[in-house]
Amino acid sequence: MTSLMSSAELICPAGTPAALRTAVDAGADAVYCGFQDATNARNFPGLNFTPEELAEAVVYAHSKGAKVLLALNTYPPAGQVDLWQHAADTGARLGVDAFIVADMGVAEYIAQKHPEVRLHLSVQAAASSPEAIRYYCESFGVKRVVLPRILTIPEIRQVRKEIPCEIETFIFGNHGLMVEGRCSLTNYLTGQSTNMDGVCSPASDVEYKRDADGTMSSQLAGFTIDCFRPEEKAGYPTICKGRYTVPHRSEAYYAFEEPVSLNLARLLPELIDAGVHAFKIEGRQRSKSYVRGVVSAFRRAVDDIRAGREADIADLVALTEGQKQTQGAFETKKWR
Amino acid sequence: MTKLTLGPIAYHWSAEERRDFYARIADEAPVDEVYLGEVICSKRAPFHERDLPATIERLERAGKTVILSSLAEVMLKRERKATADLAALDGPEIEINNAAGLYDRGRRAHRIGPFMNAYNEATIAWMARQGASHICLPGELPAEAVAVAATAARDLGLGVEVQVFGRACLAVSARCYHARAHGRTKDNCQFVCEGDADGMPLCTTDNRPILRVNGIQTQSESYVDLLPEVAQLVANGVTHLRLMPQAVDMVAVTSLFRKVLDEAMDAEQADAALRDCCGDTPFSNGFYKGQAGYKRIAMATPG
Numbered sequence: 090m091t092s093l094m095s096s097a098e099l100i101c102p103a104g105t106p107a108a109l110r111t112a113v114d115a116g117a118d119a120v121y122c123g124f125q126d127a128t129n130a131r132n133f134p135g136l137n138f139t140p141e142e143l144a145e146a147v148v149y150a151h152s153k154g155a156k157v158l159l160a161l162n163t164y165p166p167a168g169q170v171d172l173w174q175h176a177a178d179t180g181a182r183l184g185v186d187a188f189i190v191a192d193m194g195v196a197e198y199i200a201q202k203h204p205e206v207r208l209h210l211s212v213q214a215a216a217s218s219p220e221a222i223r224y225y226c227e228s229f230g231v232k233r234v235v236l237p238r239i240l241t242i243p244e245i246r247q248v249r250k251e252i253p254c255e256i257e258t259f260i261f262g263n264h265g266l267m268v269e270g271r272c273s274l275t276n277y278l279t280g281q282s283t284n285m286d287g288v289c290s291p292a293s294d295v296e297y298k299r300d301a302d303g304t305m306s307s308q309l310a311g312f313t314i315d316c317f318r319p320e321e322k323a324g325y326p327t328i329c330k331g332r333y334t335v336p337h338r339s340e341a342y343y344a345f346e347e348p349v350s351l352n353l354a355r356l357l358p359e360l361i362d363a364g365v366h367a368f369k370i371e372g373r374q375r376s377k378s379y380v381r382g383v384v385s386a387f388r389r390a391v392d393d394i395r396a397g398r399e400a401d402i403a404d405l406v407a408l409t410e411g412q413k414q415t416q417g418a419f420e421t422k423k424w425r
Numbered sequence: 426m427t428k429l430t431l432g433p434i435a436y437h438w439s440a441e442e443r444r445d446f447y448a449r450i451a452d453e454a455p456v457d458e459v460y461l462g463e464v465i466c467s468k469r470a471p472f473h474e475r476d477l478p479a480t481i482e483r484l485e486r487a488g489k490t491v492i493l494s495s496l497a498e499v500m501l502k503r504e505r506k507a508t509a510d511l512a513a514l515d516g517p518e519i520e521i522n523n524a525a526g527l528y529d530r531g532r533r534a535h536r537i538g539p540f541m542n543a544y545n546e547a548t549i550a551w552m553a554r555q556g557a558s559h560i561c562l563p564g565e566l567p568a569e570a571v572a573v574a575a576t577a578a579r580d581l582g583l584g585v586e587v588q589v590f591g592r593a594c595l596a597v598s599a600r601c602y603h604a605r606a607h608g609r610t611k612d613n614c615q616f617v618c619e620g621d622a623d624g625m626p627l628c629t630t631d632n633r634p635i636l637r638v639n640g641i642q643t644q645s646e647s648y649v650d651l652l653p654e655v656a657q658l659v660a661n662g663v664t665h666l667r668l669m670p671q672a673v674d675m676v677a678v679t680s681l682f683r684k685v686l687d688e689a690m691d692a693e694q695a696d697a698a699l700r701d702c703c704g705d706t707p708f709s710n711g712f713y714k715g716q717a718g719y720k721r722i723a724m725a726t727p728g
Contacts, residue, residue, distance in 0.1 A: 111599060151539070164542055164544040164545070164546070164548075164563075165544060165545045166544055166567070166570040167544065167545040167546050167549075167566070167570040167572075167574035167577065168545075168569060169545070169570075169575040170545050170546065170547045170572055188658065191542075191543065192542070192545070192548055193547075193551050193552070194548035194549075194550070194551055195547070197547065214524070217499065217500045218499045218504070218505055218523075218525045219505075220499070220508070220509075220525035220526075220528040220529060221499065221524035221525040221526070221527075223528055224524045224528035225524065227528075228555075236597075239500065239598075239599035240500065244500070265642070266598055266600065267596035267597065267598050268498060268596070268598055268599070270542060270599045271540060271597050272595065272596040273564070273565045273593070273594075273718065274595050274596055274643065275710065276565050276717070276718055277593070277645055277712075277717065277719055278717055278718075278719065279709075279717055280637075280715070280716045280717040280718075280720075282565055283540070284544070284563075284565070285565070303645070310717060312629055312633065313629040313631045313633070314629070315630070316630040316631075317512025327435060328540070331629075332630060333627040333629060333630070334627070334628045334629075335606055335626065335627060335628075335632065335633065335638075336625075336626065337606070337607075338606065342606075344602055344603060344605070344606065344627055345598070345643075346600075358466070364511035371467055386597075395566070407455075416598075422598075422610075422611075422612060423610050423612070424600065424610075425599050425600045425610060425611040425612065
């Protein structure tokens with residue numbers, strides 16, 4: 090396990106060229122980013138890279154010894170496969186270090202056309218068993234799997250023993266509730282698809298409405314997702330973090346999950362020991378200062394653990410101060 | 426010749442309810458193919474799998490083709506084993522809903538289920554080369570993409586299936602929301618999902634029905650209804666139309682689709698009759714029309 094410990098990489102989000110430089114300067118081993126279109130799962134207005142920006146970003150990251158991973162992790166609808174293939178061609182030409190993919194057709198295209206570039210399997214592929222992971226490894230030469238956020242640490246340790254590739258896990262940020270790549274909730278209410286368009290609860294469909302009694306409701310496409318008393322802070326209307334009623338309960342409740350974010354800081358040493366090769370920080374939509382704060386805190390913690398020192402976990406826990414946080418499925422089966 | 430299929434039961438109907446249901450389907454429902462097996466929750470399978478051989482025999486004797494569907498989520502040891510056992514079968518046909526099943530099956534013939542994300546012609550071509558004989562397209566694929574995918578699949582000699590009736594599957598999770606709603610966890614759920622034969626309704630705080638919970642699955646409040654679009658689906662190369670079992674008279678529902686396919690009833694008349702079968706449940710076709718899934722978009726008036 091010692092050899093694995095020495096390779097724990099920090100994979101950091103880059104929603105913009107400025108965030109990319111910030112993440113690299115703060116100590117990211119690799120950054121992940123996408124183009125300004127449906128080919129990646131954070132297709133938000135104002136985010137992501139033009140090919141020219143990506144070219145500069147690759148040069149900058151490489152000059153500092155950091156890698157650039159290009160997310161092509163959505164599912165092309167039939168008739169639009171070209172867009173994903175061109176994105177892959179552009180990424181390869183610009184020298185990205187890996188593609189993060191979910192769709193089998195996209196994976197096969199890259200495996201055939203750009204075999205020199207590493208393939209990482211996106212969390213959007215939802216490969217949660219050794220057999221599923223081996224399928225992608227053997228079919229497309231996948232070198233790393235980003236594990237769905239549904240396994241406990243003992244389960245991750247077991248998976249690690251049964252697969253021929255590296256494991257990357259999420260460690261910090263948004264806590265997705267549904268199996269990634271299998272969720273059409275946003276499309277059901279808004280007509281924009283998470284899988285095909287790279288969109289989740291789009292801001293263009295969000296509205297906050299205050300009633301006469303001071304309650305604030307947060308809405309998505311006209312559907313009330315949550316409702317807040319005057320003294321409460323209104324949250325963003327993400328469908329799987331909303332409050333709903335059911336016939337047998339007297340009050341509305343968080344039917345899926347409370348609005349919490351994932352913070353596995355306390356579990357970092359255990360995850361490294363379980364053989365996790367790389368740790369992913371979520372948040373391509375976040376600000377530069379957020380990226381700087383989170384990346385540098387995790388950089389120190391990972392370096393401490395690698396050097397056999399006690400990591401200052403308090404710093405990392407403080408990052409989500411004031412917000413509810415969870416260790417999700419990682420800590421205990423009871424989460425399920 | 427377009428085929429009507431009955432998808433696997435998504436809910437935790439009791440063994441007895443299932444026996445009665447399939448006996449009636451065998452005797453009375455004009456469907457060509459029936460998918461059996463537990464797709465949603467591996468904890469439910471022991472309740473009804475011992476009836477499986479008898480159900481298969483009953484349906485086959487009635488002239489139906491039987492296909493066994495695999496679990497959508499494979500993570501635990503028992504789920505891995507269930508998937509591997511299914512993949513090892515020589516017959517009947519199997520429908521695979523998780524990449525673990527593709528690994529276990531290798532290049533032996535199989536169908537691709539709706540959870541496999543066969544969104545496009547490149548993926549379908551890859552799957553065909555690995556032994557897929559039939560593809561069920563994802564439920565959120567709009568009409569233009571369905572047409573392109575269906576043409577591609579048919580050119581490769583594959584069957585192409587689209588869900589035309591029943592609640593849409595919107596998400597699956599590792600967490601059981603039925604158990605959560607009752608203050609339990611998945612491991613001590615005590616099978617509370619059995620009480621909701623058509624899913625547990627979730628309403629917004631201003632009382633608007635929105636979603637249904639079925640264990641780890643989240644479904645649409647509306648029933649997808651593509652009866653008015655049947656002719657277009659067939660013209661665009663779709664070979665199989667899938668009806669998902671809901672807690673309504675499925676013999677009546679399947680009969681209406683059959684009549685429209687056979688041109689024994691016009692779609693508008695049949696759709697009105699379908700409306701009468703389904704109580705207050707709203708109908709939707711938004712996904713197919715490239716709009717919000719819950720919406721019901723009227724047919725353009727011909728001419």
